[in-house]
Amino acid sequence: MKLSRRDALAALAGVGSASLAGCSGDGSTSLPVDSLVALAETLYPSAAAGHREFVETYVDGRTRGRPAEREALTETVADLNDVAREWYDGRLPGLARADRDTLLREVGVETAAPRRDGTLAERVRRVVDDLLYAFYTSPTGGELVGTSNPPGYPGGTASYHGGR
Amino acid sequence: MSRAPSGRADLLVVGAGPAGSLVAREVAAAGHDVVVLDAGPRFDDEDRTERMAAHLRPDEGSPWPRDPERDGYTTGGRPYPLAASRVKGVGGSTLAWHGMAPRLRERDFELRSRHGVAVDWPLSYADLRPWYARAERALGVAGAADGAEGPPREAPYPMPAFPPSASDRILAEGAASVGLSTRTAPNARNSEPYDGDSPCVGYGTCRPVCPSGAKYTAERTVAAAEAAGARVVDRAPVRRLRVDGDRVTGARYTTPGGDHVQAAREVVLAAGGVETPRLLLLSATADHPDGLANSSGAVGRYFHDHLFAGVGGRVDRETRQHHVGFHTTESHAVYDEADPVVGIKLEFLNDAGPTPVGVALSDGSWGDELADRVREAYGGHLAVGALVEQLPDPSNRVRLDPETVDDTGDPVPRIEWSLDDRTRRGIERANDLQRRVLEAVGADLTWTVDAETAGPAAHQMGTTRMGTDPTESVVGPDCRAHDSRNLWVAGSSVFPTGGAMNPTLTIAALALRLGSRLADRLSGERE
Incomplete structure (x- = not known):
């Protein structure tokens, strides 16, 4: 099931950032889009497709006008890539999906609580949770688990009583 | 914005939730000077979606800020989660409410007559019926008969x-x-x-936050009250009422910039089922040693919830x-x-x-x-x-806890509650x-x-009950304190009994009725 820009905009609307979505570049730190897409391919179910447009739109909108947030995200991904290079001889985009999955578990992300200024596992967990939030509040993410109108997505008042 | 007092107001309202804002709107629309003081802040509309996102993330707690120093409380008996059951700020708990708006049923006004338990209201459903219709229009209620x-x-x-x-x-x-x-x-x-x-x-x-604005919050009514000329001051908790004989002359309140006194001809308390009785108890004087408007001893008693x-x-x-x-x-x-x-x-x-x-x-x-x-x-x-429904019981009560104080040094409310x-x-x-x-x-x-x-449904009722007998109730059928010529109460604290219906529509109906009467009274005094 293909994730779309509409999905990303819906997810952005659910975090209060929709108005700035979709315009790339704001003169501050550039985003590690390839690595974030690689992460999303690991985090989202295998039935999902269209990760690049979704992730790029969502993360750009989410961090636009928030330079500290953008910097923290970029630094966390860089630190995770350093570990990936050390343990798996390559950055996230070059690793197999199974290796990315294992890397996240080996870093301790599975059991970490999200924390912006925490350990690498805690910082990565924060990034992971934000990408999961985007997916599971989007219409396509909702459809993949059984709802066309997940909480956080303003999907109207038809689906709850059986309409579309 | 300045939080300094205005000149002597025609009406001072304590609390900018649905009850206070509806009274304020009615009285301001009739051309009278109205000041509303609220303990909490104004919340920006633009933050609503971020608040929703915070609610959806399981680790982020309530999307509405809580201040345990300002809003401390203690409990006795069955635990009562007061912090989780109200919002302090302009709009009050309608910011977080579910938005269910039923009327009470006829039977709710007649429990003593029909079943020999609790008390009858001094009003009937028929008395309140036209005000319910107005309340449904004020809140914007969708329904079918x-x-x-x-x-x-x-x-x-x-x-x-x-x-x-x-x-x-x-x-x-x-x-x-x-x-x-x-x-x-x-x-x-x-x-x-x-x-x-x-x-x-x-x-x-919807509960606890509606980003679209489709759910009624009292912010709408506050805006209408302000458009009609009312002045609404946030972050201004009222700490004491000032009295002269059987009249309330004004209120002392504390802001980030210091203490002030707002003088007023009429005063309406609309601070909810816990803070309204607390303020009356805090306002005790040598002439009123058990608290204001408390010759019955009923202030704070008969606390009940659903x-x-x-x-x-x-x-x-x-x-x-x-x-x-x-x-x-x-x-x-x-x-x-x-x-x-x-x-x-x-x-x-x-x-x-x-x-x-x-x-x-x-x-x-x-x-x-x-x-x-x-x-x-x-x-x-x-x-x-x-x-x-929980029937009122005098041993369920809100009292002052002298052992614990809030950020201003005042005793916090203590809720003693059981089933x-x-x-x-x-x-x-x-x-x-x-x-x-x-x-x-x-x-x-x-x-x-x-x-x-089972826990409470966050509907705090009964603590300044309405009745005709001044020895058993705090306010009369018109919601004026028996002991005062110009002190009134709006909100669910006046409910003698609460039925099993969400209370906000009844709060709104009573507030509109009170606002209309106060507007007439002030207009009469002016003529």
Whole structure:
């Protein structure tokens, strides 16, 4: 099931950032889009497709006008890539999906609580949770688990009583 | 903005929730000088979506700020989660409320006459009926007059009802099979554009935050009051009332910039079922050693709430939970029964079970493994909730706790609360009906909120009760304190009994009635 820009905009609307979505570049730190897409391919179910447009739109909108947030995200991904290079001889985009999955578990992300200024596992967990939030509040993410109108997505008042 | 006092106001209102803002709007619209003081801040509309996101993330707690230093409290008896059951700020607890807006039923005003328990209200349903109609227009209520049991209405609801949900249709089959009628739930939520505000767009997070503005909050009424000339001051908790004989002359309040006194000809307390009696008790003087307006000793006593009872289960069908965040069907079928004597309103939930994002952010895993777990956790939930009436008991009370003080050094409220046998029997009856409805549709029952685990529905009532006898009640039928010539109370603290209906529409009806009378009174004085 293909994730779309509409999905990303819906997810952005659910975090209060929709108005700035979709315009790339704001003169501050550039985003590690390839690595974030690689992460999303690991985090989202295998039935999902269209990760690049979704992730790029969502993360750009989410961090636009928030330079500290953008910097923290970029630094966390860089630190995770350093570990990936050390343990798996390559950055996230070059690793197999199974290796990315294992890397996240080996870093301790599975059991970490999200924390912006925490350990690498805690910082990565924060990034992971934000990408999961985007997916599971989007219409396509909702459809993949059984709802066309997940909480956080303003999907109207038809689906709850059986309409579309 | 300046938080310094205005000149002597015609009316001072303490609290900018639905009760206070409706009184303020009515009086300001009649051309009188109105000042409203609220303890909490104004919240920016622009932050509403971020608040929703905070609510959906399981680790971020309440989206409405809590200040344990400012809002401390203690409890005795059954725990009462006061911090979680109110919002301090402009708009009050309607910022976080569910938005359910039923009228009380005729029986609720006549418990002593009909059943020999509690007290009658000094008003009847017929007395309040025209004010209910006005309240439904003020809040913007969507509904349908489809309840065979009444109560009688004089006009349609201002907006058409939200249709029954997919899960309502399943549960209605179960209800019918055990002899329970169902009806549309009235919602203070726009089913179509209303008074410049959006219709519901289905964010599914009504409680505790509606980003679209479709759910009524008292911010709307505050805006109307301000447009009519009222002055609303935030972050200005009132700490003492000033008195001269049997008149209140004003109030002392504390702001970030210092202490002030606002003088006024008339004073309305609308600070909720806990802070209103607390302020009266804090305002004790040598002439009023037990607190203001408390010659009856009833200030703070007869505290009661509704109890939430519920049963949930799962079926092997699509139930479409969490598409919206409000109820669309309820049952009053057993509400008027005599055994148990307490009222019971059954509610079919549309938000049973966990949300997909809630599971996703609390599970720890990802990928297909997580999607499988979310799918398994999300689907097929059904639940029937209930509000159960609690009869007033003088030993359930709000008092001052001299052992604990807030950030200004004032004693915090202490809530002493317990459940009586009648309420327990009401919860047991609700649970029995809920189980039967769910079993009739083949649900595997998974959880029960019973008499041991039931919590309050955040409807604090009874602590400045209304009555005709000054030795047994705090305010008269006109909501003026028996002991004062110019002190009035708006809000659910005046309810002698609370039925089993969400109280906000009744709060609004009484506030509109009081506002109208105060406007007339002030106009009469001016002529």
